[in-house]
Amino acid sequence: MSPNGKNNFGTFGQQVDFSPVKFKPIRAEFAKGSTPGSINRVNRESTWARWRRGYELATATSYTNAFDYSFVYTIPVPSGTPAPGGNQPAIPGVFKGFPTNNKEFGMHWAGVRTAGSLRFDNIKDHNGTLASIASVTADDDYYYVQLTGDWSVANPLPPPLYVTIPGSPVGLKAINGEVLEDRVITSGGVPITRDTINPATQRRYGYTQYVLIETYPFTGILKLKKAGSVEATPDRSLITPASIPPNIGRFLITGTRYCCSCQDFNQREYAFMTNLDNKKNEYFPRSNVSSVKPGRFEIMSLKGKVDNNAMTDGTTNRDMQIISPAPQYNLPPTITATSTTVPGTTRDNPGVFRDFGYIYLRSTANPSLQGANAEGMPDYYDYTSSNNQITSISDYWTPLLDEKRYCKHIYAMKFAEGVFPPEPSDIPVEPDSIAEWEQKLVKDLEKQDRDQMYEDMRQSLGYMDVPPYNCQAPMMMPMMQKLFNIPAQFVKMQGFTMYDKNGQAYVPSQGEMPST
Amino acid sequence: MTAPNFGDIVETTFVQSPEQIDTRKYGFSEIRVSGSIPAVYHAGDVVHLPYTSGETSTMEAVGLAWAAYISGVGPA
Numbered sequence: 001m002s003p004n005g006k007n008n009f010g011t012f013g014q015q016v017d018f019s020p021v022k023f024k025p026i027r028a029e030f031a032k033g034s035t036p037g038s039i040n041r042v043n044r045e046s047t048w049a050r051w052r053r054g055y056e057l058a059t060a061t062s063y064t065n066a067f068d069y070s071f072v073y074t075i076p077v078p079s080g081t082p083a084p085g086g087n088q089p090a091i092p093g094v095f096k097g098f099p100t101n102n103k104e105f106g107m108h109w110a111g112v113r114t115a116g117s118l119r120f121d122n123i124k125d126h127n128g129t130l131a132s133i134a135s136v137t138a139d140d141d142y143y144y145v146q147l148t149g150d151w152s153v154a155n156p157l158p159p160p161l162y163v164t165i166p167g168s169p170v171g172l173k174a175i176n177g178e179v180l181e182d183r184v185i186t187s188g189g190v191p192i193t194r195d196t197i198n199p200a201t202q203r204r205y206g207y208t209q210y211v212l213i214e215t216y217p218f219t220g221i222l223k224l225k226k227a228g229s230v231e232a233t234p235d236r237s238l239i240t241p242a243s244i245p246p247n248i249g250r251f252l253i254t255g256t257r258y259c260c261s262c263q264d265f266n267q268r269e270y271a272f273m274t275n276l277d278n279k280k281n282e283y284f285p286r287s288n289v290s291s292v293k294p295g296r297f298e299i300m301s302l303k304g305k306v307d308n309n310a311m312t313d314g315t316t317n318r319d320m321q322i323i324s325p326a327p328q329y330n331l332p333p334t335i336t337a338t339s340t341t342v343p344g345t346t347r348d349n350p351g352v353f354r355d356f357g358y359i360y361l362r363s364t365a366n367p368s369l370q371g372a373n374a375e376g377m378p379d380y381y382d383y384t385s386s387n388n389q390i391t392s393i394s395d396y397w398t399p400l401l402d403e404k405r406y407c408k409h410i411y412a413m414k415f416a417e418g419v420f421p422p423e424p425s426d427i428p429v430e431p432d433s434i435a436e437w438e439q440k441l442v443k444d445l446e447k448q449d450r451d452q453m454y455e456d457m458r459q460s461l462g463y464m465d466v467p468p469y470n471c472q473a474p475m476m477m478p479m480m481q482k483l484f485n486i487p488a489q490f491v492k493m494q495g496f497t498m499y500d501k502n503g504q505a506y507v508p509s510q511g512e513m514p515s516t
Numbered sequence: 517m518t519a520p521n522f523g524d525i526v527e528t529t530f531v532q533s534p535e536q537i538d539t540r541k542y543g544f545s546e547i548r549v550s551g552s553i554p555a556v557y558h559a560g561d562v563v564h565l566p567y568t569s570g571e572t573s574t575m576e577a578v579g580l581a582w583a584a585y586i587s588g589v590g591p592a
Binding site (some may be wrong): 484 | 523533548557559560561564565566575576577578579580581582583584586589592
């Protein structure tokens with residue numbers, strides 16, 4: 001996928017250099033019925049490759065180097081709301097840097113929101129009843145968790161589980177897609193760990209981890225996905241999928257949430273605007289014709305003017321504009337005898353967007369039949385947006401099991417945590433070449449870690465952008481909103497408290513710096 | 517074991533052995549840092565964030581932010 005042949009995750013073959021005189025017809029096949037198409041194949045193989053590269057990254061010497069920027073983000077309250085007293089509404093987390101020579105400023109920044117940031121033991125119904133797990137039912141693929149309380153159309157689940165939109169029968173469900181864990185035994189209690197002993201039984205409590213797929217606000221039910229679930233057993237083992245549903249009587253918390261600013265996670269391509277390192281990089285963004293798809297991209301602006309600066313000072317906040325295909329350009333949902341297409345469909349910003357590693361679904365199986373659904377715009381399972389806000393992450397991050405969404409950096413962090421994400425079940429289908437590819441990967445990375453890493457580190461340290469000053473940058477802002485799961489305009493520089501290498505807090509918006 | 521305070525990490529997988537710290541390198545250059553810990557929070561940490569009555573919890577603040585967005589209200 002990469003024009004220079006580097007970071008070739010998906011094809012395991014030599015890349016053809018770009019040349020406008022060598023344009024040829026697209027030879028890839030698209031999916032037909034149950035036959036996987038070329039895009040599905042690339043996604044599958046790239047998933048395994050990212051998992052494998054993540055392991056190499058986690059075990060490399062460089063992982064333990066201190067490119068970690070710990071923070072606590074204080075969520076600002078809306079205008080007109082009294083300032084919160086006591087403990088501030090806080091999101092603890094860390095930015096972790098991964099040196100790279102594929103980025104102008106030499107560093108991929110991954111973001112982590114720690115588990116336990118959002119807790120359900122503060123959620124109450126209109127009678128003041130706390131929303132613990134009351135009961136659980138199941139079907140083949142999902143668990144349905146009934147939260148304690150009196151929920152109805154007049155008294156739905158409170159925000160952020162459900163945000164009523166005036167004049168609309170459908171509200172916003174901002175928490176869909178979060179990883180939930182049943183780790184709080186009593187309201188206000190300390191989240192249990194794998195080692196916590198139940199004094200009544202003298203056995204470990206154990207807990208489960210599920211992805212929230214859907215929220216039913218008027219009945220107080222949460223739909224959790226069985227596939228990809230994890231269980232910490234009383235034997236202190238982690239198993240997947242979980243063998244039990246969430247435990248009745250407990251309170252849910254959110255699990256660790258990951259985001260990354262790399263190309264694979266953001267599905268955004270970079271272009272180099274300088275020659276800081278005197279390397280032969282692409283100075284103008286471009287996309288192969290075959291990979292230009294209708295999609296979306298974001299523009300950052302300051303006081304109405306486009307502002308793509310990598311960093312700002314500690315108090316400057318920019319606005320984010322999301323550009324996405326206009327709905328009137330979509331093909332009609334149902335084909336009729338008079339169906340027509342609308343030319344001029346909004347396309348990607350060439351060179352910015354690419355579809356590597358994401359999931360989209362065609363909308364039909366029989367596009368030629370009258371009355372069938374048209375094979376129009378794909379449905380994007382990236383995120384949903386409205387009025388320049390990312391309103392939900394809609395590809396349902398499965399924390400484990402054949403995940404197509406994680407980049408190698410997120411896989412590396414999970415390996416380093418010791419959870420050892422399972423190997424994707426679909427490995428590339430050419431056994432000889434994959435063995436050869438894997439051996440070459442290990443050999444190349446060994447040499448890179450020994451020799452080239454020094455140069456990469458030196459370059460990255462010399463040019464890198466620094467959190468949180470880069471959090472208003474075009475490639476960071478969408479990531480920050482996904483990470484915090486709040487509207488982009490509530491991601492403000494003033495909310496960051498950082499921690500230096502000695503654990504001392506400093507507030508960049510007040511001009512404070514890390515200790516030396 | 518004492519009860520954790522607000523914001524304390526109750527579970528972490530980030531443990532570096534003295535050998536790991538001693539052998540950290542950039543290429544051939546050893547790294548020397550003055551602190552014993554390179555960061556406070558790490559991937560995989562679980563934090564203790566209990567809120568008492570009258571406080572605005574993180575969950576409630578996220579809800580306030582999304583509700584404000586729906587109403588067209590920005591942050592203070």
